[in-house]
Amino acid sequence: MYLTDSPAQAPQPVFAPASSHESNAIGSMFTDKLTDEDQVEILAFLAARPLHTVIMAGHIRDNGVVSVFNRGTFHGYRGLEGSLEGVALIGHATLMETRSLAALRAFARVAQDSSEIHVIMAEPEKVDLFWRYYGQTGQRPRALGCELLMEQCWPVTVDHDLKGLRLATREDLDGVMLVQAQMAMAEGGLNPLEIDPLGFRRRCARRIEMGRTWVWRQDQHLVFKVDILSDTPEAIYLEGIWVNPLERRKNYGLRCLTQVCRKLLTQTDSICVLVNEDNLKARILYHRAGFKVRGSYESVFLQSQPNEQTA
Numbered sequence: 001m002y003l004t005d006s007p008a009q010a011p012q013p014v015f016a017p018a019s020s021h022e023s024n025a026i027g028s029m030f031t032d033k034l035t036d037e038d039q040v041e042i043l044a045f046l047a048a049r050p051l052h053t054v055i056m057a058g059h060i061r062d063n064g065v066v067s068v069f070n071r072g073t074f075h076g077y078r079g080l081e082g083s084l085e086g087v088a089l090i091g092h093a094t095l096m097e098t099r100s101l102a103a104l105r106a107f108a109r110v111a112q113d114s115s116e117i118h119v120i121m122a123e124p125e126k127v128d129l130f131w132r133y134y135g136q137t138g139q140r141p142r143a144l145g146c147e148l149l150m151e152q153c154w155p156v157t158v159d160h161d162l163k164g165l166r167l168a169t170r171e172d173l174d175g176v177m178l179v180q181a182q183m184a185m186a187e188g189g190l191n192p193l194e195i196d197p198l199g200f201r202r203r204c205a206r207r208i209e210m211g212r213t214w215v216w217r218q219d220q221h222l223v224f225k226v227d228i229l230s231d232t233p234e235a236i237y238l239e240g241i242w243v244n245p246l247e248r249r250k251n252y253g254l255r256c257l258t259q260v261c262r263k264l265l266t267q268t269d270s271i272c273v274l275v276n277e278d279n280l281k282a283r284i285l286y287h288r289a290g291f292k293v294r295g296s297y298e299s300v301f302l303q304s305q306p307n308e309q310t311a
Helices: 020-026 036-046 054-063 101-111 124-137 170-188 197-209 252-264 280-288
Strands: 031-033 072-078 084-091 093-098 119-122 143-152 213-218 221-231 236-243 271-276 292-301
Touching: 031 101, 036 054, 036 072, 036 084, 054 084, 054 093, 054 221, 054 236, 072 093, 072 101, 084 101, 093 101, 093 124, 101 124, 119 124, 119 143, 124 292, 143 280, 170 197, 170 213, 170 221, 170 236, 197 213, 213 252, 221 252, 236 252, 252 280, 271 280
Parallel strands: 093 119, 236 271
Antiparallel strands: 031 072, 072 084, 084 093, 119 292, 143 271, 143 292, 213 221, 221 236
């Protein structure tokens, strides 16, 4: 799954509004924008659940706490003793890790002032509570998504290695961009090549330069692609897994994916992906590759903004 994609249109959710009792019980809130000076504290907080916080932790390790590449702003919620009770990235993809209802409510209030949000994603109970406060202005979601969090650890069974499976280079950029844009369009109805061509190209090129995109070609045709969105010592998060439609049912996807995972597991504890619950073919592929379900997530996609950027 892409954090920048949206599923097909879904029925509008029925989120219960926050009651006055809930509001009074939460009490005062204290949030602040986090800075690079907070990096050690943030990473220590996120490390308590590394599989669930890999995307935020990966952004911070790659870009720092304050960076345009995060496509949002990190906020912290502190309890009475001043220690973190929550960390949220509020922006294009809004993510959160909270240990109190007060933190969840505070982040929802902050998010109400942001015009950059494309998708809100968290575990189901957190999404429900978050929306109770965020949606009080009457805003309605554009679509909903339900994803499974799947993880792969050692051991990894691999057939004979496919020769030529490698990290992408600048020469692969145009092909990778085209595939990436097609996936975004198919899943979300938004074409980043039309909406934000320069920014989209820059993001795809940066991933390649960082050694985060793997490709396999046959006769100069792209057959397989996968992107590493986040890379931490505890977990690596993969997205954008693609197999050429003309080359499917030949076991290429399984062989490429497991070969990449075997390589990556020499530098991290686990590999994780998010897969749409309704995407049976993808779920079967991950199951055959050794991935196991570790949790579930819900995504709320907001109404598209005129200058919305994707991918």
